[in-house]
Amino acid sequence: MQDKIVTYTAYVFLSLLALVCVIPFFIMFSGSITDEKYLQLNGYSILPHVFSLKAYAYIFSGNSSIGKAYWVTIFVTVVGTAFSMVITGLLAYSLSRKELKFRNSLSFIVFFTILFNGGLVPWYIVTTKYLHLGDTVWGLILPYTVNAWNMFLLRNFFRAIDDAMLESARIDGANEVNILFRIVFPLALPGVMTVGLFYALQYWNDWWLPLLLINDQKLYPVQYLLRMVLSSMQYISSGGVGSTYAASAVPAESIKMAITIVTIGPIVFVYPFVQKYFIKGLTVGGVKG
Structure with missing residues (x-):
């Protein structure tokens, strides 16, 4: 009782x-x-x-920049997540193999980046002056390609896979790339889905990189546009979101709420489909670390 x-x-x-x-x-x-x-x-x-529904009619009007920002965000999220998963998976798989020389030293180098970095100004100089990523869509993707914490989480899942299964695949003639994508990734699906969700959320919710690197309004992602709308009434009334209404007729407060709803909508829709993998991934990854 x-x-x-x-x-x-x-x-x-x-x-x-x-x-x-x-x-x-x-x-x-x-x-x-x-x-x-x-x-x-x-x-x-x-x-x-x-x-x-005037706020939604306003932001989805023909001249609205919300639609363009949505396409930019979708492209960055899909391409960035896929690219990050490939690169992170390759690194995590390599560091999970016992036969790799200096794997502990390499793991420490990756871990060191969690504790320390080169600073914002050197990073900005390298990114814009030497890599020429300013005002390009790749400037919204490449800086987030590898997240050290995600890599270690994925490595823990790869370590849990029986080596005998991988050896059998090698005997059958499979190379390391085939082993990774056809055997390791499916067996570590909860971890892969968890890390993929982390990367997708990072790309979808990012406004920091556009703030630093993007001046072209055609490359504004939806989160950066939302930040500008929430922080500046003038941006709304000047036609930054849409220009089919007179400035005096702009529903500023309801537009803020509408853009926020439109922004979080896809995440709310997708999360239930990956929830079971996400919870299992965090639990198993934490225990096996």
């Missing part, structure tokens, strides 16, 4: 905690579909009282 009481109490507490986390999203969605004048007079509420 006492165990049931503890269990029910825990459920109630966690439900209330989840509700506290979800309510801001309801308020944000409600604000995005509420008339601008009502928001200015009465503020935000959980349920919309005066329904209006």
